[in-house]
Amino acid sequence: MTLEHVLLVSGIIFAIGLYGVLSRRNTISLLMSLELMFNAVVIAAVAFSRFTPPAGLADGGIVTANEVRAALTGHVLAVFIIAVAAAESALALALIFALYRTKETVEITDVAEMRR
Amino acid sequence: MFSESLAWLIIALPVAAFLLNGTVVRAFIGTDTRVAGWVTISAVAGSFILSLFALASVASKGAAVHDPHNWLTVQGFDLTFGILLDQLTSIMFVVVSGVSLVVQFYSQQYMHGDKSYTRYYSYMALFTASMLGLVSARNVVQLFVFWELVGVSSYLLIGFWMERPSAAAAAKKAFLMTRFGDFGFLLGILYLYFVNPSYLDIPTLYEAVGAGAIAAGVATWISLGLFMGAIGKSAQFPLHSWLPDAMEGPTSVSALIHSATMVTAGVFLVARFFPLFHASNMMDLVVLIGGVTAVFAASMGLVANDIKRVLAYSTISQLGYMVMALGLGAYAPALFHLFTHAFFKAGLFLGSGSVHHASGTFNMKYMGGLRKNMPWTYWTMVIGSLSLAGIFPFSGFWSKDELLASAFERGSTIGWVALILGLTAALMTAFYMFRAIFLTFHGEYKGGAEAEAEDAKKNNLPMPVGLGHTHRQESPWVMVAPLVVLASLAIVIGFLVNPLFDLGPIKKHSFATFVTERNVNVFTGGHGEEAVDDGHAETSHLPDAVEAGAAPEFSLPTAVISTVLAVGGILLAYSMYITGSVSPAAMGRRLPTVHKLLFRKYYFDELYEDRLVIRVFYARVVRFFAWFDVSWIDNVNVQLSKxxxxxxxxxxxxxxxxxxxxxxxxxxxxxxxLLALLVWGN
Incomplete structure (x- = not known):
């Protein structure tokens, strides 16, 4: 299993998510598709982190603290994305509730209050 | 030696009075407090005393040309301010501050009880200061600044009673018409600047003209511009029509600025640039404008019913005399006439104010018989009128006779034209002044302001503005004393100042000698031994301008003719308005066109206001600009926004x-x- 395999999976998931975002009209489905896109990005970030060894390790020298931090960046990014995505989901669900209460619909195409 | 700072102080004292009255007195003491009068009077009195010292200093030590001070430096060009205290300036100093002092004193009573008494005195102080600054300016630009200040303060004073629409309109008219002349003045200054920036300094200009450095053609154009300014300020034909309207201001204002000082600024300007005018080709034009104005204005005075308007026309006419004399090269006689005229005309105006005080009106149709009620006013006004008419031995005789004699001496066509115009004006002057005297003081009393108001009501005419109360009695001494002072001056000043023969310590033609000395000092820098001894200027050291400016020899024929004409005018007025042997009404009927033409002031107001302003300016010029504004300037914006x-x-x-x-x-x-990055990246 190489980096390319993982990136391929990530790309497929991202494309599925994008398709969902552009085609689904139900806001809940839209939100779920959005989550798929997030997760594709998380997979890609972790994959890069996993398959890129610290610079010092590659040439057999001493691994410095900075090199360790650089190697862990992808993982840290993944944790951040998950946290932000969770917060966003909570917020988005609250918005959807509010939307349903006021307009009795969750169809994205029915909501165009922000047009000119 | 009269120091420069003292000369500045002459101007600064009234300025201080203006500021003090305009700020402190008005804000903390009151808008109608007598203190304002005292402030201005003491300031002007200070200026007058200093002016006398200045005159004495110039008379004994010669002209003082003080070094200029740098005021502005623009790209290497220095604009300087300074004091030029020569004979002309020192005489103007005395005339302006002297007449102003008398008028300010008189105004205490005349303006008594006016709700804007303080404002009146601050404006009067400002006016006096501007005029004093104007006559002492060393630089043309400096002169122009004060010239405009004079214009502004006269605007403020004519429109002093601004709640009257007619006063506001008169102020506007005076300001715009004089501004029209100032436009030419400004062009003249600009041309002078482009010829050589250093010529803006008047002594430098004198030297240049004396050395023949300015070509006649150039001098003509510059003089023409300056003369336009003079025409506007001195109400010469064809910019004369503002002055009679300016009588809407308080009478004391008319006495100060429309007889003795402001309107003489134009004459002063021509006198100040006399060498330049003399070097130009337009002296004959100056003669014609002055002579035509003298007759033209006098003829309108023949039929005017408002006593102040009669005086206003006579002022225009006398200014025409002075301008005519300057054009003839009679520099000294012109200034002499300015000098004598200032006193008796101020006296006449103040007298008409006194008459108004008693009868409540200026309309002579409603006066009459006031001689018994106000003997002081009557006699002072008679003296002033005799002087104006040029009757021996009053001051007007001496100065007017010198004017006519210089025209006679000049000979040639232009001299004869000037002489005839001058004599015609003299006849008319005598007639209309005594018509005014007879209508006002003789015959039956015709009811004053009350009768006028009644008549207006009866005939459904608009109520005349400015009617006062009728109390037929002599005015208080505060008003009479100035009249007496000015009348005594009108009696004696003519032969005391400029006698025809040596009069004890006073030398023959001393005034003429004095004013023509000016050029000696200015041109050569020295004074004393080169001064002409009798003003006749046979001396060849003097430039042409001075030779031409000296006093003419007394000429018996012109004196006799002018006196006969003046007496004839008085007799005509007498037979018309006292004995009634010649009926003015019948004469008006016999010459209806002439009477109407004169009464409607030759239709000049109609020409300017209706034809020129409304039909040409508004209907064509303004309409074109309105169209251009709407369909071009505005339209571009409209289309752009669309x-x-x-x-x-x-x-x-x-x-x-x-x-x-x-x-x-x-x-x-x-x-x-991303695709773009793939294809064109790297």
Whole structure:
């Protein structure tokens, strides 16, 4: 299993998510598709982190603290994305509730209050 | 030696009075407090005393040309201010501050009880200061600044009773018409600047003219511009029509600025640039304008019913005399006439104010018989009128006779034209002045202001403005004393100042000698031994300008003719208005066209206001600009804003509110960017 395999999976998931975002009209489905896109990005970030060894390790020298931090960046990014995505989901669900209460619909195409 | 700072102080004292009255007195003491009068009177008195010292200093030690001070430096050009205290300036100093002092004193009573007493005295102080600054300016630009200040303060004073629409209109008219002349003045200054910037300094200009450095053609154009300013300020034909209207101001204002000082500024200007005018080709034009004005204004005075308007026309006419004399090269006689005229004309105006005080009106139709009630006013006004008419031995005789004699001496066509115009004006002057005297003081009393108000009511005419109360008695001494002072001056000043023969310590033609000395000092820098001894200027050291400016020999024929004409005018007035042997009404009927023409002031107001302003200026020029403004200037803006609105409306359609459309566009955009990076990257 190489980096390319993982990136391929990530790309497929991202494309599925994008398709969902552009085609689904139900806001809940839209939100779920959005989550798929997030997760594709998380997979890609972790994959890069996993398959890129610290610079010092590659040439057999001493691994410095900075090199360790650089190697862990992808993982840290993944944790951040998950946290932000969770917060966003909570917020988005609250918005959807509010939307349903006021307009009795969750169809994205029915909501165009922000047009000119 | 009269130091420079003292000369500045002459100007600064009234300025201080203006500021003090305008700020402290008005704000903390009151808008109608007598203190304001005292402040201005003491300041002007100070100026007058200093002016006398200045005159004495110039008389004994010669002209003082003080070094200029740098005021502005613009790209290497220095604009300087300074004091030029020569004979002309020192005489003007005394005339302006002297007449102003008398008038300010008189105004205490005349303006008593006016709700804007303080404002009156601050304006009067400002006016006096501007005039004093004007006559002492060393630089043409400095002169112009004070010239405009004089214009502004006269505007403020003519429109002093601004709640009267007629006063506001008169102030506007005076300001605009004099401004029209100032336009030419400014062009003259600009031309002078382009010839050589250093010529803005008047002594330098004198030297240049004396050395013949300015070509006659150039001098003509510059003089023409300056003369336009003089025409406007001195109400010469064809810019004369503002002055009679300016009588809307308080009478004391008329006495100060429309007889003795402001309107003489134009004559002063020609006198100040006399060498330049003399070097130009337009002296004959100056003669014609002055002579025509003298007759033209006098003829309108023949039929005017308002006593102040009669005096206003006579002022225009006398200013015409002075201008005519300057054009003839009679520099000294012109200034002598300015000098004598200032006193007796101020006296006449103040007298008419006194008459108004008693009868409540200025309309002579409603006066009459006031001689018994106000003997002081009567006699002082008779003296002033005799002087104005040029009767021996009053001051007007001496100065007017010198004018006519210089025209006689000049000979040639222009001299004869000037002489005839001058004599015609002299006849008319005598007639209208005594018509005014007889109508006002002789015959039956015709009811004053009350009768005028009644008549207006009966005939459904608009109520005349400015009617006062009728109390037929002599005015208080505060008003009479100035009249007496000015009348005594009118009696004696003529032969005391400029006698025809040596009069004890006073030398023959001493005034003429004094004023023509000016050029000696200015041109050569020295004084004393080169001064002409009798003003006859046979001395060849003097430039042409001075030779021409000396006093003429007394000429018995012109004196006799002018006296006969003046007496004839008085007798005609007598037979018309006292004995009634010649009926003025019948004469008006016999010559209806002439009477109407004169009464309507030759239709000049109609020509200017109706024809020129409304039909030409408004209907053509202004309408063109209005059209250009609407269809071009405004239209460009309108079209530009329409374009912007349309573009915005088109772009607004992109914002559909459909989230997924936005997302799709964004995704396509990202893909496009990535593809672009793949293809053109690296």
């Amino acid at each position: 374009l912007t609105a349309n573009v915005g409306r088109g772009l607004a359609n992109v914002q559909s509110g459909q989230t997924q459309t936005y997302a799709a566009i964004m995704a396509i955009g990202v893909v496009a960017a």
